[in-house]
Amino acid sequence: xxxxxxxxxxxxxxxxxxxxxxxxxxxxxxxxxxxxxxxxxxxxxxxxxxxxxxxxxxxxxxxxxxxxxxxxxxxxxxxxxxxxxxxxxxxxxxxxxxxxxxxxxxxxxxxxxxxxxxxxxxxxxxxxxxxxxxxxxxxxxxxxxxxxxxxxxxxxxxxxxxxxxxxxxxxxxxxxxxxxxxxxxxxxxxxxxxxxxxxxxxxxxxxxxxxxxxxxxxxxxxxxxxxxxxxxxxxxxxxxxxxxxxxxxxxxxxxxxxxxxxxxxxxxxxxxxxxxxxxxxxxxxxxxxxxxxxxxxxxxxxxxxxxxxxxxxxxxxxxxxxxxxxxx
Numbered sequence: 013x014x015x016x017x018x019x020x021x022x023x024x025x026x027x028x029x030x031x032x033x034x035x036x037x038x039x040x041x042x043x044x045x046x047x048x049x050x051x052x053x054x055x056x057x058x059x060x061x062x063x064x065x066x067x068x069x070x071x072x073x074x075x076x077x078x079x080x081x082x083x084x085x086x087x088x089x090x091x092x093x094x095x096x097x098x099x100x101x102x103x104x105x106x107x108x109x110x111x112x113x114x115x116x117x118x119x120x121x122x123x124x125x126x127x128x129x130x131x132x133x134x135x136x137x138x139x140x141x142x143x144x145x146x147x148x149x150x151x152x153x154x155x156x157x158x159x160x161x162x163x164x165x166x167x168x169x170x171x172x173x174x175x176x177x178x179x180x181x182x183x184x185x186x187x188x189x190x191x192x193x194x195x196x197x198x199x200x201x202x203x204x205x206x207x208x209x210x211x212x213x214x215x216x217x218x219x220x221x222x223x224x225x226x227x228x229x230x231x232x233x234x235x236x237x238x239x240x241x242x243x244x245x246x247x248x249x250x251x252x253x254x255x256x257x258x259x260x261x262x263x264x265x266x267x268x269x270x271x272x273x274x275x276x277x278x279x280x281x282x283x284x285x286x287x288x289x290x291x292x293x294x295x296x297x298x299x300x301x302x303x304x305x306x307x308x309x310x311x312x313x314x315x316x317x318x319x320x321x322x323x324x325x326x327x328x329x330x331x332x333x334x335x336x337x338x339x340x
Contacts, residue, residue, distance in 0.1 A: 015056065017089055020082050022049040023061065027079060030068040083147070087165055090149045091281050105130075107288050110138040111155040112274075114233050114253045118305055122298050126291055133287045141207065152282035153292055159275045167283060169276040169296050172303035175266035176213045179254040181244050182261045189263045190246060193220045202228050202239040202247035213248045213270035251308050266308050274306060 025035035025046070032046040039046070050069075054061050061078070062069040071079075111119065116139045123135060138144065143158065144151040147165040159168060180189045190196050193216065201221045204214060221227055228243060230236045236247045241259050250272070254260045276296055283289045299306060 015053070017085065019049050019053045019056075020085050022046055023053055023075075024079075024082050024086060026050060026062065026069055027071050027075060027082075030070070032069065087147060105133045105287060106136060107133060107153065107282075107291055108136045108138070108151040109153045109155075109291070110140065110142075110144045110151040112157065113139045113141055114250055115139065115155060117256060118252060119295075122291075122294055126294055130287050130290070135291070146277060146279040146282075149279065149281075152279050152288050153295070154277045155274065155295065156277065157272050157274055159273070159277075165280055167278045167280055167292075171274040171276050171296070171299045172306040173271035174274050174306045175251045175268070175308045176211075176248055176270045176272065177251070177254070177266040178217075178246055178263040179240055179249050179260045180246055180263050181241055182259050184244065184261070189261070191264060196220050196246065197224045197226075200226050200228060200243055200245040202230050202236050202243070202245045204236060205229055205231050208232075211248075211270075211272065213267075216270070217248050252306065255308070271307070 022035065022039065022045075025038045026032065029035045029038060032043045032050075036043045036046045050062065059074045059078075060072055061075040062071055064070075109119075116137070119137070123137075126135070127133075138151065143156065144154060146152070146154055147163055155171070157174070178190065190199060196217075201217060201224075203209065203218055203221070208214060209218070218227075228239050228245060230239055230247075233249065233253050236249060237253065237257065237260065239245050240247050246263065248270075249260070251266060254262065276292065276299075278288070278292045283292055
């Protein structure tokens with residue numbers, strides 16, 4: 013039988029949100045509408061898609077198996093809307109760019125040059141550690157430290173890795189700064205909570221300070237920075253934060269084993285628009301030409317013309333799934 017896209021959209025919203033209230037808020041409809049449409053979809057399909065519980069709607073195995081097909085319908089509907097808008101000529105000249113929250117200043121020269129070339133295009137920038145879903149159309153271009161599973165709806169490029177090291181207050185005497193992990197016992201160390209704490213350098217830092225117990229907890233880069241300055245503490249930061257702050261100083265050179273991969277990701281349907289594709293290529297080119305902004309090391313020869321060296325170039329090629337015209 014034929015299934016209405018509206019019912020599939022309700023199914024996906026409830027699958028993601030797990031409560032009818034949140035699903036209704038996402039869809040802009042009423043809670044009873046969500047309940048009614050899910051019941052109709054279950055009746056039409058002959059399947060139980062959700063188990064009802066006090067904690068919300070729990071997707072069944074059947075729902076999880078249908079999710080990928082439903083998401084392909086969602087993307088097709090979004091692409092159809094985009095094509096219709098293009099044909100009518102009413103598509104807004106807007107690029108939605110999401111990036112890691114410590115990358116904003118790195119993008120100033122990129123966006124200034126881009127605005128000179130595309131003065132009528134608006135760039136909406138979302139600097140956040142939240143993972144926006146490009147395949148669902150939440151953004152057009154993303155710069156992030158995680159690569160999605162292979163997805164035909166996305167184009168991915170490997171940028172230079174982001175280097176990390178330990179930082180101290182700039183006015184701390186040289187002989188007081190830790191020269192290595194073994195020198196941390198006499199220092200207060202600022203450690204993050206939640207997602208940041210899972211990065212390898214913070215796991216190593218937590219291990220190195222386990223005996224002393226002289227730690228302070230923070231929840232983001234700004235609070236880590238402030239704690240280093242105000243409590244005369246030590247912490248780990250990416251070079252994109254620490255090297256641009258005159259109140260901080262490196263304790264030692266960035267250990268390469270703690271480099272974090274950085275990816276440039278574009279929504280394939282969005283990249284068909286010349287002004288979106290141009291920004292995507294400008295970002296890729298800028299960091300290929302200036303890897304030191306992420307790695308702390310300048311290019312040293314023609315072999316490093318892609319992303320800082322032959323190995324990085326190989327890594328980049330392995331995830332670059334784009335075609336010149338971004339067609340499927």
